[in-house]
Every structure is written in C-alpha cells, then in structure tokens.
Amino acid sequence: MCSHEQRPQGADMTSGVGQTSHRCHAGSSALSDVKAETRAALAAMCRPRRLGAGQTAIHEGETSDYVGCVLSGILRLQKTLADGRQHIVGLLFEGDMFGRVFDGASDFSVEAATDAEVCAFPRRRFEELLSHAPDLDRALLMNILTELDRARDWMVLLSNRKISSRLAGFLVLLCSRFASVDRLVELRPDGFEIRVPISRTDLAHLLGTRTESISRAFHWLEDEGDIEILGPDRVLVRDVSALASRTGDGETDAIASLKAVLASRRQASG
Amino acid sequence: MCSHEQRPQGADMTSGVGQTSHRCHAGSSALSDVKAETRAALAAMCRPRRLGAGQTAIHEGETSDYVGCVLSGILRLQKTLADGRQHIVGLLFEGDMFGRVFDGASDFSVEAATDAEVCAFPRRRFEELLSHAPDLDRALLMNILTELDRARDWMVLLSNRKISSRLAGFLVLLCSRFASVDRLVELRPDGFEIRVPISRTDLAHLLGTRTESISRAFHWLEDEGDIEILGPDRVLVRDVSALASRTGDGETDAIASLKAVLASRRQASG
C-alpha cells in the first residue's frame, strides 16, 4: 500500500501492509528501531505517493497535513529567497523523514530532486500515535537529533571558501551514505564509482555557488588526481583520503569506517 | 541551587528550589511549557555551574555526563578542524539547552563566549525523568525542532557571499532575539541600540570569515547608513528593514513582528 508499484495479483491487505512496513523501514531508516506493533500502526495509516522530478511535496510556509518518509529517490529541502535565489539546506535520501510534528508551518519547501516515492502519514494520526507509542517518540527524537548534527556538519563543510573543497566534502558524504548499498557504489580496480544523483544546478544551490563553479571544481579535482569524471552523473573516486583532506577536516573516524566498509566489500567480491 | 549568586541569608531549600525553577525557565526558555511538577523534579536535580569566558563546558567528541541549560551569558557551539581552523555553528543564549540525550558523543564543543552561568542536569537522571514526564519529552522535541530550524535558517544566511550581508543578517537576528528583553535593547530617537555580545574573532568564526572582513563589513554598513558604530560592542541600528533587505530575504514576518514589538515598547515608554 505504501507504493504504487505493481504487486502480485491476489495479494490481500495483510500482505500489503506487511510490504509497506518492510519498505518504510528498509535500510537505515529512522524508524527501524520501533516495535513491530508500532510499525503495524504506522503501516496502517500510510498513504503512498509518487512524485515526479521537480514536484513539490510540501510548499514553503504551508502547514503540511502529513509527515513523510522517503521510500526511493531524493528530495531536496530548500528555501526561495525574496530576490529569487534558491538555497538547498539538505537532501533527503531513502529512509529519511520530513515534515513537522505538533507545531506550525515549515519555512522550507520539500521537492523531489529525482523521481521519488514517499510514504505519507496523516499528521494528526501520526501525532496521536506518538502520544501512545513511546518507542516511536524516542525514534523520532533520535532522528531529529541526527538531522541537527547533519545540518551542523553541513555548515562546517560550507565554511570552506574554495568550492572544490566543498565539492570534495559532498562527494565524501555521498560515499559514506552509499557505501553500504551495493547498487549505489561500484567497486573498480582503481577506485570506486558513485552516481551523483542530482543536477549541476541543484549541486550549485546546495553548495552555495553557481553551476560554472561546480564544473570548474569537478575538473580541478580531476586534474589533482582525486577523481575521474566518467560522465555528468558518474564519478570514479580514486582517493577518498585526498578528498577528505581537502575539506580541512582530515582523516576522521567516518572516513576510516568508510574505507573499512569498502575494503571488506572488495574482499568479499574477490 | 542553580546559581552561585548570593541569596538572602536564611533562605531554605524550598525557596532555593523555587528560585532555581524560576531562573531555569525565565524568559523564552525551552522548558517554559512543562508542568510545575516536572519543573520541580528538574530543579531538584539541577547542578549549578559558573563558566569563565573561554572555558569549555563540553569537549568535542566527548560523551557528556550532563545536559545543560543556559542561565546567563552566551555559549558557543563550535568545531575545530584538523587544519586548525575553527568554526562556530551556533550561539546559545539564556534559556537555550545543550548537550545530547540518549546517544553518544557530540562532534561539537560547547564553550563560554562570555562569562556564563549554566544549569547542569545529570544526563542519566534527566533521561530517566524524560521517560516518565511526557510533557518534558514534548518540550525537548519542540526545542530540538526549533534548533533545527535555526540551524537551517543560519545556513541560508551563510549562503550570502558578501560578508556585509551575513553581518546584516546576524544583527537582525540579534535584534529579534533581544527585542523583548528591556536591558538588551535600548530605544533611541534615531533607532535602537544593541550590544554585540561576542568578540570580532568569534563573529568571524561564526560568519565564516576573518576579523578584517568583519571590520570592513561593519564600516560598510555604517557608510550605507544602516547602522552607527558606537563602540566595539555597541551598535545603533538605524534601519532594520534595510539590514533585512541586504540578506536577500527581504521583509519577512519576523521583521514585521520585530518592528511591532519595538514600536509598542517605544509607545509604552512615552
């Protein structure tokens, strides 16, 4: 029920709900820690929705009637300034939640950066469930704390003046998020290949610059030997450590664990 | 108990706790909505602490043993990069909370930007109380949501390339936070005076630049007629709207309500 995708004919509601529950909490979802009972309640109130690239899920300044969870694709959290400039303050990947509970309108709009599927929970019913399910309440709190940390890490990244440093940081972040999912990172003898899932324009709005500078930063990193540009959305990462060092934050624990994950995957695949 | 300040002789524990409770929730505190009963429990576990300017409350990467609430002064939330650069991701004012509940270490350190007093709640006992006091849990959730919004608004502010635009945004933000507190904003015939509560160095780290650029930005805004520099930490704001328009976000609701507050205060004082 949580997805508009075709299901085998004859699937009854129960199996439908089970599938929803599974999909809503796949991977590193914010809701993966809640009890089965709570998950069932969530699945029951879940309204599936498919968004085309560019479509708006929540309008800026509007009080949304639902809370959402990303099933597939990428959403962007953004603000349009009075002078027409746009700025993206965050990306939402599979398993991320969005929308606000209890209080009013969000100052940011949520739009699909790619074709996407989301799971929509009616806000009132979600809040009702929150009051009776401490595990969900706890999970939501942890989720928001994580978001807050990510936002602050992102600020530090944006404090880099050179655009190539910001781009390097973004690529490292992409690697960290994608490393554990097979289909998103392809190992190669001379590094590993990732997909840059958003357009140059979105990348520019995300990194606080323009597409021209994004282009220059990509090719500068290629000249330095850190990456190789395989296509507009395909990048071969040759040296993660080098990329990380360009952000000024050097070899962190996150980088170390990323390299460990990739090494173990490389070993597993021969 | 929550403050080291002198109390009238003979005050017993009860009045002490009452005072603590009062001080911890003064102004627009994050905890102002919790029940009296919960407030009493908080007051009972409160450990007062006084911090000198520059002193560290929570070290980067360290799991803190307590959750804190600012009583007076200003704390900065910051990160030191491997290359030595420092970046401030947020300021904590009176009534703001800091420290993490439930999960591990914070990647940011919390330091006193000015002399400050904080209220420290032992983390375990605070978490225990959270589980039994839904009102506190709710208040904390709302508080963190507010912090998340502030962080994202701050990101938008930092997307301004001109330092003078960022500084203008910061001054407007200061006005918004201080407007309702008499001692922090002094009305004058040609505008209103505010105190810039942190040094040029901190301002530079906060706005992602250097002290020289901060200085230039201040004097540029003065040349434009938006402000007048009365002293290193005293600024006369002549035209809030002009300042706001320089951030690219124009005349928002926040600006309108700020002007309304100042107008009513001006009327009240004659």
Next chain:
DNA sequence: CGATTTCGTTGACAGCTGTCAATGATCCCT
C-alpha cells in the same frame, strides 16, 4: 603612571568566485 598585551582597524596585493557570453554535448520528440 607607564609598559605590555590584546583587540580593532586600515592598506596593498593576490587569488578565487560571480557574471556574462559563447560553444559543445546530450537528450527528447517528432
């Protein structure tokens, strides 16, 4: 009161980015 240190300010110059303009590449639709 004077010396020292810290802080804020100002100037000169190099480096990077924003802007404008033009070109090349790719995708989509017919």
Next chain:
DNA sequence: AGGGATCATTGACAGCTGTCAACGAAATCG
C-alpha cells in the same frame, strides 16, 4: 535522422575576500 531544448563546459573580466603587514586604541598589570 533532424531539430530544438536543456545541460555542461570554457573563457574573459570585474568584484570581493583572504592574507600579510602595519598602525592605533583600549584594557591589563605591575
């Protein structure tokens, strides 16, 4: 396959900031 639209890239130039250096002001300490 052709044509149009969108996207990515590259070049030239101006503007702003970072850096280095020097100066002035204010606070601190003896």
